[in-house]
Amino acid sequence: MKSASMVAPNLAVWPRTNSDQVRAQRLGETLALPVLRTEYTVDADIDMLLIVGEAGISLQRVAKAAPLPLKVDFGSGGMRHRRRGGQNELLGRAVGVGKRENLRVVDATAGLGRDSFVLADLGCTVVMAERHPVVATLLADGLDRARQAIDPWLSSVGARMTAHAGDARLLSPVTADTIYLDPMFPKRGKSAAVKADLALLQQLLVGSNGDDADALFEWAMDEAAARVVVKRPLRAQPLAGAAPSHQLRGKSIRFDVYVRRAFDTAHSV
Ligand SMILES: C[S@@+](CC[C@H](N)C(=O)[O-])C[C@H]1O[C@@H](n2cnc3c(N)ncnc32)[C@H](O)[C@@H]1O
Incomplete structure (x- = not known):
């Protein structure tokens, strides 16, 4: 089994709704990532999803009790x-x-x-x-x-x-x-607990x-x-x-x- 902190994650793009599919497809082509169907159900090979939705693009770890999706929100x-x-x-x-x-x-x-x-x-x-x-x-x-x-x-x-x-x-x-x-x-x-979003990024950057x-x-x-x-x-x-x-x-x-x-x-x- 691979250790989450040591191995580069497998990513896929996921359109949240059918109307996000075209944007998701474009993003998948740009980033050379597979694009899942909207009705995707969890796949053991995928570690993280790049979620394309009306409210923007976010990154979500696929795991039980995974932290909330990570999104750049300067107005947060x-x-x-x-x-x-x-x-x-x-x-x-x-x-x-x-x-x-x-x-x-x-x-x-x-x-x-x-x-x-x-x-x-x-x-x-x-x-x-x-x-x-x-x-x-x-x-x-x-x-x-x-x-x-x-x-x-x-x-x-x-x-x-x-x-x-x-x-x-x-x-x-x-x-x-x-x-x-x-x-x-x-x-x-x-001693220094890394915040959940930083931990997600660290994993992404491995x-x-x-x-x-x-x-x-x-x-x-x-x-x-x-x-x-x-x-x-x-x-x-x-x-x-x-x-x-x-x-x-x-x-x-x-x-x-x-x-x-x-x-x-x-x-x-
Ligand atoms: C610690 S993070 C920066 C966090 C940032 N200061 C913030 O406030 O969100 C470092 C980032 O630098 C990027 N990076 C490292 N070397 C780089 C380079 N030569 N050119 C562009 N980006 C680079 C990494 O991919 C990583 O996302």
Whole structure:
């Protein structure tokens, strides 16, 4: 029997209703995944479903007592809570919010776009790159819904974000002020329980994410951005062993800030 945490999962696309079938078919072709029928019943070979429905695309583990489907929902209570809770202050300070207007950030490891959304909410223009095709699909779907939201706050924050499916290094040459990296989900440990959605993503990314965070960091440092910022677990070594200019420390994570030059304020809008 395969251990859920060690082996890349088998995925399939599932249209929730008959009217979702065309979109599901298209998604299956794009991602080279099998497309199930709406009246699908659980199949032992499928570990995860990419569910296509009227309310968006979500990822669901196939198992008894599996957690709720994972979806990118920038208007969720969790995102609004994070905004009110003030936890975003460190991230904003790390990337340079307030140092110049309309700060341009490349989030080279966008994942589910949570940090990017926080930065866009703080007024940054954010270009996101996500190389895992399924994660990139969830991200693009969430961004589309945010941009089309009736809520003017949500749609205006979404309008400051763009998403690229693919390796961030394809964005070279980067013209942003700051390149932001959050390359690794924290390792599962006995003491640090990983939230259900992060655990699902960790499982999804098994086998697809090489341990190339140092190389991504070296790439970022070679680009023309004024700053490179790396999110790290509090006690982890800096990426590539490179000493940062300074660190901002939270309860469980820290931001390593590499100042390359002063922010260019000449092009502020
Ligand atoms: C820890 S997650 C980022 C979480 C994100 N900060 C958030 O707030 O949702 C790291 C993500 O970076 C992606 N990634 C890693 N290296 C990448 C690269 N070179 N280019 C694009 N995406 C990359 C992985 O596929 C993964 O989804």
